[in-house]
Amino acid sequence: MLCTLGKAPLVVGWVVVAILLSACSEENTYVAPPPPKVEVALPLKQTVTPYLYATGNTTAVNTTTLVARVSGFIQEIDYKDGDEVKAGARLFLIEPEPYELALEQAKAGQGSADASAKQSGAELKRQQEMLTQKVISQSSADQSAAAAAVDAAKQQQSAVDVKQAELNLSYTEVKAPFDGIVTARQVSMGQLVGAGSATTLATIVQLDPIYVNFTISERDVLRIRAAIAKRGLTAQDLKKVAVEVGLQTETGYPHKGTLDYAAPEVTASTGTLAVRAVLPNQGRPLLPGYFVRVRVPLGEEPDMMLVPDRAIGSDQAGRYVLVAGKDDVVEQRTVEIGEQVGNLRVVTSGIKPEDRVVVSGLLAAVPGQKIEPQAKVLEAAATDGAVQ
Numbered sequence: 001m002l003c004t005l006g007k008a009p010l011v012v013g014w015v016v017v018a019i020l021l022s023a024c025s026e027e028n029t030y031v032a033p034p035p036p037k038v039e040v041a042l043p044l045k046q047t048v049t050p051y052l053y054a055t056g057n058t059t060a061v062n063t064t065t066l067v068a069r070v071s072g073f074i075q076e077i078d079y080k081d082g083d084e085v086k087a088g089a090r091l092f093l094i095e096p097e098p099y100e101l102a103l104e105q106a107k108a109g110q111g112s113a114d115a116s117a118k119q120s121g122a123e124l125k126r127q128q129e130m131l132t133q134k135v136i137s138q139s140s141a142d143q144s145a146a147a148a149a150v151d152a153a154k155q156q157q158s159a160v161d162v163k164q165a166e167l168n169l170s171y172t173e174v175k176a177p178f179d180g181i182v183t184a185r186q187v188s189m190g191q192l193v194g195a196g197s198a199t200t201l202a203t204i205v206q207l208d209p210i211y212v213n214f215t216i217s218e219r220d221v222l223r224i225r226a227a228i229a230k231r232g233l234t235a236q237d238l239k240k241v242a243v244e245v246g247l248q249t250e251t252g253y254p255h256k257g258t259l260d261y262a263a264p265e266v267t268a269s270t271g272t273l274a275v276r277a278v279l280p281n282q283g284r285p286l287l288p289g290y291f292v293r294v295r296v297p298l299g300e301e302p303d304m305m306l307v308p309d310r311a312i313g314s315d316q317a318g319r320y321v322l323v324a325g326k327d328d329v330v331e332q333r334t335v336e337i338g339e340q341v342g343n344l345r346v347v348t349s350g351i352k353p354e355d356r357v358v359v360s361g362l363l364a365a366v367p368g369q370k371i372e373p374q375a376k377v378l379e380a381a382a383t384d385g386a387v388q
Contacts, residue, residue: 038371039360040324043305043353044378048346050339051295052224054275056214056245058290061278062178062206068194069171070094074187081184085176085204092174092185092201094193099172103165110158117155120148180206205288208281212245212257214294215272227298238262243277245286246293253295255279255286305351306344306381311359312337321351322358322365324373330358332367342381 076093079085127144130136176182183203193199216224228238239260244253257279266273277294279286286292313320318334325331335350351357356373358365365371 035328035370035372036361036364037374038324038358038365039376040356040373041307041359041376041378043307043347043351043355043357044344044380045303045353046306046341046380047300047302048304048306048339048341049300050227050298052216052220052298054214054216054294054296056212056277056292056294058286058288058292059211059213060205060207060288061209061211062180063203063288064177065203066091066174066182066201067198068092068094068174068201069198070099070168071192071194071196072096072098072172074189074191074193077185077187077189079182082181084181085179087176087178089176090173091176091182091204092187094172094174096169096172099165099169103162103169106158106161106165110155110162113151113155113158117148117151120144120151124148174201176204178204178206179208180204207284207287209257209278210281210286210288211260212243212277212279212292212294213274214277215270215274218266218271218273221266221273224296224298231299242297243279244295244297245277245279247286248291248293253293259296304338304346304348305353306341306346306378307351307357308359308378309340309343309345311357311362312345312347313362321347322362322367323351324356324358324371328370328373330365330367330369330371344378344381 072094074092075095076090078090078093085091124141124144124147127136127141131138131141181204183205185202186200187193193201233241239258241259243257243259245255245257246253257277259275260278261276263274307321311321312335313322319337320332320334323331323333333350333355336348338346338348340346356375358371359376359378
């Protein structure tokens with residue numbers, strides 16, 4: 001009995017060893033992890049407006065330096081520095097009295113010349129009648145004709161003198177040639193101006209409307225010409241093409257205008273074409289000299305394919321997207337891209353409408369490996385939010 005109990009621990013040990021050996025004899029197998037779950041979506045079809053982007057500068061439509069065209073003392077200054085004035089408003093008055101006297105003198109000379117011309121004309125008529133009756137000689141009649149011609153010339157000269165005197169008198173009033181802002185005056189009350197040379201009095205700047213000058217590349221010129229031909233626009237229609245402008249501190253392009261001018265030729269040295277837009281500027285949000293962002297719509301393009309911008313990668317071969325292909329195996333497709341609209345990007349070539357584009361989980365999607373696609377529907381983006 002004691003011997004039987006003494007062998008029990010030995011038997012249990014051999015059973016344990018046998019179990020361990022049988023376990024080690026079974027074959028170990030590798031179980032592959034399931035394919036990663038990746039979001040995919042069909043390209044979104046949407047009408048998109050392509051834009052031409054540029055940078056430019058604002059300039060005044062009109063900027064004129066006001067100068068004294070006659071000499072004299074400044075008698076009145078009729079504005080305050082920085083005033084907004086209307087066309088025709090008087091800004092400076094140069095003493096008018098000397099020019100008023102000169103006008104009166106010219107008018108008196110005109111009266112005398114008129115009287116002389118009248119008298120010599122009547123005398124010529126009498127001389128011609130007497131010549132017909134052969135009472136006087138031909139030479140006497142010729143002398144009367146010459147005297148009448150001289151008096152007629154003096155009459156014309158006196159009329160010119162009156163107009164010149166009137167013009168000089170008008171120059172004593174320096175008026176605004178157009179609506180605008182007048183800069184700080186450069187002269188003082190009582191100062192002699194216009195003596196020997198024209199004296200600068202001030203400068204007037206027109207701020208509404210305002211120009212935006214910018215340049216476009218030769219490639220963009222060809223692109224625009226193609227768009228113009230496609231839309232059937234004429235040269236006159238170009239001035240109706242919208243132009244949108246934004247300041248550096250603004251979001252988007254809140255200022256709207258139209259094309260106003262395009263240079264007739266491309267500058268060979270830079271390969272660019274000079275273009276100008278004109279914009280209304282009520283309230284003067286734009287000032288001459290601003291650096292601005294410019295975009296020009298090139299016409300709507302229907303049924304453009306868009307994918308999330310984040311779904312587009314790049315390598316040495318260019319831009320690409322990942323697509324869930326046959327049997328859900330990831331494929332890499334080289335693409336050409338276009339306009340960005342919101343968080344979406346136009347894809348002009350490289351994918352088809354039925355392609356399932358990987359839009360999320362890009363790190364888990366490896367070309368040549370299988371995935372578990374999770375279908376997602378893309379939401380349309382606002383077309384007025386297009387960015388470069």
